Amino acid sequence: MIATHRQYRQKSAEREQLELFRALPGDLAPRDAQDLMAYPFFSLAKSRRTAPIDFKMGAITIKVEATPEHGMATIWDADVLIWAASQIVQARDAGLRTSRLMAATPHEILTFIGRSSSVRDYHRLKAALDRLQSTSVATSIRQPIERRRHRFSWINEWKETADANGRPLGVELILPDWFYAGVLDDALVLTIDRAYFALTGGLERWLYRLVRKHGGQQDGGWSFDFKHLHAKSGTLSPLKHFAFDLRDIVRRQPLPNYRLTIERGRLGIEVLVFAPIAIDPLERAARCLDPFLQPVDKL
Numbered sequence: 001m002i003a004t005h006r007q008y009r010q011k012s013a014e015r016e017q018l019e020l021f022r023a024l025p026g027d028l029a030p031r032d033a034q035d036l037m038a039y040p041f042f043s044l045a046k047s048r049r050t051a052p053i054d055f056k057m058g059a060i061t062i063k064v065e066a067t068p069e070h071g072m073a074t075i076w077d078a079d080v081l082i083w084a085a086s087q088i089v090q091a092r093d094a095g096l097r098t099s100r101l102m103a104a105t106p107h108e109i110l111t112f113i114g115r116s117s118s119v120r121d122y123h124r125l126k127a128a129l130d131r132l133q134s135t136s137v138a139t140s141i142r143q144p145i146e147r148r149r150h151r152f153s154w155i156n157e158w159k160e161t162a163d164a165n166g167r168p169l170g171v172e173l174i175l176p177d178w179f180y181a182g183v184l185d186d187a188l189v190l191t192i193d194r195a196y197f198a199l200t201g202g203l204e205r206w207l208y209r210l211v212r213k214h215g216g217q218q219d220g221g222w223s224f225d226f227k228h229l230h231a232k233s234g235t236l237s238p239l240k241h242f243a244f245d246l247r248d249i250v251r252r253q254p255l256p257n258y259r260l261t262i263e264r265g266r267l268g269i270e271v272l273v274f275a276p277i278a279i280d281p282l283e284r285a286a287r288c289l290d291p292f293l294q295p296v297d298k299l
Helices: 002-017 034-038 079-093 106-112 119-134 177-184 194-198 202-215 226-233 239-252 281-289
Strands: 031-033 053-057 060-065 101-104 136-139 150-153 157-162 168-174 189-191 222-225 258-264 270-276
Touching: 031 034, 031 079, 031 177, 034 189, 034 202, 053 226, 079 101, 079 106, 079 119, 079 177, 101 106, 106 119, 106 168, 119 150, 119 157, 150 177, 194 202, 202 222, 202 226, 202 239, 202 258, 202 270, 222 226, 226 239, 226 270, 239 258, 239 270
Parallel strands: none
Antiparallel strands: 031 189, 053 060, 060 136, 101 168, 136 150, 157 168, 222 270, 258 270
């Protein structure tokens, strides 16, 4: 009971020290944090995951843990963080003061991430916020001292707000320092295609973010072997099933603005190659009017 009361006081003190940032109106460009695009921080499955992600590659370590009650935050839940990053970057670039304490209506968040404002989607948003708050992350990324880990949840706390008559006004949430600092660093944020929100599969969503992070606008593209991709995804799916799903994604070509191909490397190892697709000016203008329009491949 003492620990619970102490935690409550700590959260109250944090809230009192932060200035409230209200969501900006308008159609903002979606921005994503590069650290979240490059490494396995989220479950790629729609079913509840409680098994941890324990990732180690070179000096990078990531441990993601979930509670049995809510399960691990998913890559769809991460859309809320993309919304938050987009708001922060837009405000910063406009010379406005930003804050880790953010307020918005569910309608503002849901429409930004390409979902409806139905009661069903509103309940899904609340469930996403619960998973983001209850998921625990420990990582060495951006830690100046080797072997030190920064521990946090994707949302420190969140609550629904109402007026004096009990009518709902929206939600307020507090972002962790680690995420907020990365978003404020312009070198650690990338603009993503709004068509990303229309991707329905967890693996293809993860793959788009990885491709956008590493491929960028390089004409020559980038490549990874299947085993490396499997390790970076954090998926519970065996490598054999993962490879099958990758081949299916290459067959369907769902990633906006990128073409995927499979080549054989040394010893016959399968390698995924991705490169940006050239978009002509007329099609680019059309995509501004309809962000979910898929590009036409240039052969």
